[in-house]
Amino acid sequence: MRKIAVVIGTRPEAIKCAPVIRALRDDPRFTPIVLSTGQHRQMLDETLQAFGIKPDTDLNVMTERQTLSQITHRVLDGLAGWLAACSVEAVMVHGDTATTLVGGLAGFHQQVPVVHIEAGLRSGNLYSPFPEEANRRLVAQIAELHLAPTPGNAANLIREGIKESKIVVTGNTVIDALRWAASRPIGYGHPALADLDDDPRKVVLASAHRRESWPLLPRIGEALRDIAADGDVRVVVPLHRNPIVREALLPKIAGLPNITVVDPLPYLHFCRLMLRSDIILSDSSGAEEEGPALGKPTLVLRDVTERPEAIAAGTARLVGRTRERITEEVTTLLGDEVRYQQMAAPANTYGDGRASERVVGALAHFFGEGPAVMPFVPGGDFASQDSRPAQAPVFAA
Structure with missing residues (x-):
């Protein structure tokens, strides 16, 4: 062999x-x-x-x-x-x-x-x-x-x-892993998320950690705060362990009633959270592939991407990293059912x-x-x- x-x-x-x-x-x-x-x-x-x-x-x-x-x-x-x-x-x-x-x-x-x-x-x-x-x-x-x-x-x-x-x-190969993980009968893996299945609010799964995002993380945090001001929305943030990321984001989002901050979830639990979410908002490359595959409208916190296929298919959208643009894109998508459904069709783009x-x-x-x-x-x-x-x-x- x-x-x-x-x-x-x-x-x-x-x-x-x-x-x-x-x-x-x-x-x-x-x-x-x-x-x-x-x-x-x-x-x-x-x-x-x-x-x-x-x-x-x-x-x-x-x-x-x-x-x-x-x-x-x-x-x-x-x-x-x-x-x-x-x-x-x-x-x-x-x-x-x-x-x-x-x-x-x-x-x-x-x-x-x-x-x-x-x-x-x-x-x-x-x-x-x-x-x-x-x-x-x-x-x-x-x-x-x-x-x-x-x-x-x-x-x-x-x-x-x-x-x-x-x-x-x-x-x-991420789709191979996702198919297996999504089929596993597993919970969210964190006590702060134990009530998620019974929560009637729309769930926005948000994460940001890329190096090029670091200077703008406070603005991203402010956008998450704006989004969570809507009482019908719950923002869940699995926060990257990098201390630079935490020091930039936590002061903007910690302790707010509609924002749930947790440590990074193990992969199986994170897949369960993606399945529960209504929108994925992230600068993660994995989210750009997994979100569209699961039929979750995916808003990408970047100005350019090496994964244009989902953008072209209409299941993901580049929204940059400014507070105003992020807030507008999320709130518009949550309030427009036709636009939401256009982005929510699962596809095997990747x-x-x-x-x-x-x-x-x-x-x-x-x-x-x-x-x-x-x-x-x-x-x-x-x-x-x-x-x-x-x-x-x-x-x-």
Whole structure:
């Protein structure tokens, strides 16, 4: 069996790689070796535990208020030594984090093929999102196999000179994870949310944490306060653990009657909260994919996005980060049922729940051990997709 190093370090990477790890484990051609950098500590560990995954190696690089340079140095130092001692035939990285960049670079240094999941996303602005846009562009220069979620992502790569033969459109693995998580009978995981199912108010699920959002977080907090002034609205804020985020947002939203602030919820509980919400308001990349898939109108707290497909489909909208614009967009959407329903149709813009199957098939084809993979084609709706148990990823409870 071919040993494949799967390098992860953050909660989003864990969510999106968990179905792939399971698919690799279930395939007799491969043995996944899971390496955690520990870039995010508590949130990463909680997510891996939810999916029943235990890393084979953990670099444990996280420190308080770490800088990008510190993360990059510690991860590269740890990965270089590990890869030199571990005989793997490919290094699989996901997305656009510091772990992604350094995992790809470490694999390149060892002359091991780099496989990039969620390849080809582009905002067109090198500094938005920062540093993710640069990270994914750099990884594209050294990857041997580019697993693009959508046809648009593949087109981005082709425009940059990547050979079409090295690109496979798989759909996004986050939809595989979401389908499994959304089917789990689980609560909200926090006592402050225990009454949510009986609360008649509209629920706005709000979060913001991106680096480029940091200077504007107080304005976002003021917008949430304005939205919550409507007695028929309840704003739920799972607050990121980053102290910079907390110091900027908490003074604006803490202690208000219609705003419920909780610590970041474990993934399964967060999915339950997304299902209960009426609107998702976030700068999170995951929310841009998960919200539309669940039929939740998604308002994106950014000026540009590398995920334009949901914007084009009308299930998500860019609303920027100004207090006035955010407040207006949310209140207008809540008060206009026709407009709301236009955004609330579940769609498989980003995946059909079989991305992990295509990822493994593409990897087998790369090694000459299987046929070419039929690409993912967007269309239809998430809710109606085939959900046969044999096709769904199976994880430990």
